[in-house]
Amino acid sequence: MVLPQRHRLRGRGVFDYIYQRGQRFQQGLLQLRVADAATNLLREPPETLEGELRFGVVISSKVSKRAVKRNRLRRLLHEAFLRQTFRSDLPPTWLLLNLRPGAVELSDDNLLEEWSTLIQRAGLTDS
């Protein structure tokens, strides 16, 4: 499962911004950075952006040398993001998820479990 364009993070400046300003949350082998959307870093006129969430997954080659395995993890987490129901009063937010070495060893269920607790701890859901 792959994200549609309006949910993607694009451009080096966007990523630098999140790495510098983002609030970090840690859960197991996952690390999430949350930052308010800075729409001036994007090229589209602001009225087309609306209040969307944008999301990105970073998996370095240290996680696994095999590109196939990294692609599989990314698809899994993209799908988890799309299925997730977020707080309705959430302002436009950018999320960046980092995977640490060893994440390949985890099963899909374990990884998704860590994802949902991470989202809760970051205060992005209702419950």
Place this chain on the structure above:
RNA sequence: GAAAGCAGGCGAGGUGAUCGCAGUUGCCGCUGCUUGCAGUGGUGGCUGAGGAAAGUCCGGGCUCCCGAAUGGCCAGGCUUGCUGGGUAACGCCCAGUGCGGGUGACCGUGAGGAGAGUGCCACAGAAACACACCGCCGAUGGCCGGCUUGCCGGCACAGGCAAGGGUGCAAGGGUGCGGUAAGAGCGCACCAGCAGCAUCGAGAGGUGCUGGCUCGGUAAACCCCGGCCGGGAGCAAGGCCCAGGGACGAUGGUUGGCCAUUGACCGGUCCCGACAACAGCGCGCCGCUCGAGGCCACCGGUAACGGUGGUCCCAGACAGAUGAUCAUCCAGCGAACAGAACCCGGCUUACGUCCUGCUUUCCGCC
């Protein structure tokens, strides 16, 4: 039936549906203006990873820099190195020769030169390019003794030998017979090597005859010989989105060096001017995919491959696209290695069940 060898094919099992992604294209809407384009949204069509996409080990194309091109000499580099062919090229492929391995089908091969020179050959050993430790002999000469006075015996001094022993990866042709004081290619037979001749072959080489009689190993040590080669960086190349013009300077510079020929260049310094800064460190654009291209047929060739004709268009992303769910079909919950990133040709490595064909050996039965 079992085991094995070789060659080749295939590789999300097929079909359909829904949701979602990338490219492209048709239609509709909106925005902008340069009025037929750009951006964006919706909707339909088509296309969408591999045999290795991998490792980055070779060979090219392409691009820029070192100013350009051609020729010669020298230098430098190259695991380039049996022969002949194929290819754009290759360290690749095909066919053959020699050598080695296997009962065999077959497989491997880094296979120029040690008779140009230098180096090295630890330990052991006398000696590792030239020698004698133990040893054999002592014919010849020397010394001693005997006597039938030119012979015999002894010594092992001069000297001869490299057979045997020992050392070692290796002691320098091997085995046998003759020969000799003892020995030795000293002579002979066979074998191995070398040279010459004849002959077969396009060649590497094969076969036969003759000859003299022997020269250690190592070149994946330096090196010699033959062959090949401008160098460097790499699509993160490079170009566009950008505004340039003038003056000084006049011999200096430049491919590893030199020479010859042709034909050129401006690096440098200064002045004037323009633009920009929520894009110049970019959610930018191009390069970016039609190519030594795939498939089919015929022809040439043992083959690699080549020729002719027809036909097809087959990913081009940029935080980086193929997945999820369901249904159904063959008997099997659906296998492994693994994800294009400028493009080709190879090699290597990982992986797999399955399939196909040919062949060999063994066992059983007729």
Place this chain on the structure above:
RNA sequence: GCCCGUGUAAUCCAACCGGUAGAGAUAGGCGACUUAAAAUCGCUCCAGUGCGGGUUCGAAUCCCGCCACGGGCA
């Protein structure tokens, strides 16, 4: 995508042109010293050189192919 470098005792490192893998340091064990410990001294243990082939009489070293790790380039 591209370009480099490094792999040897538990750890850090030597062994240069091939000749029995250790010169050394840290750590471990035993003993001495000490009431006990630390420090110090003595002794000792620890590998076949990342893996697989090849050349050679002989390979950590030379050659080829892999593997792992580290670094650099916008």
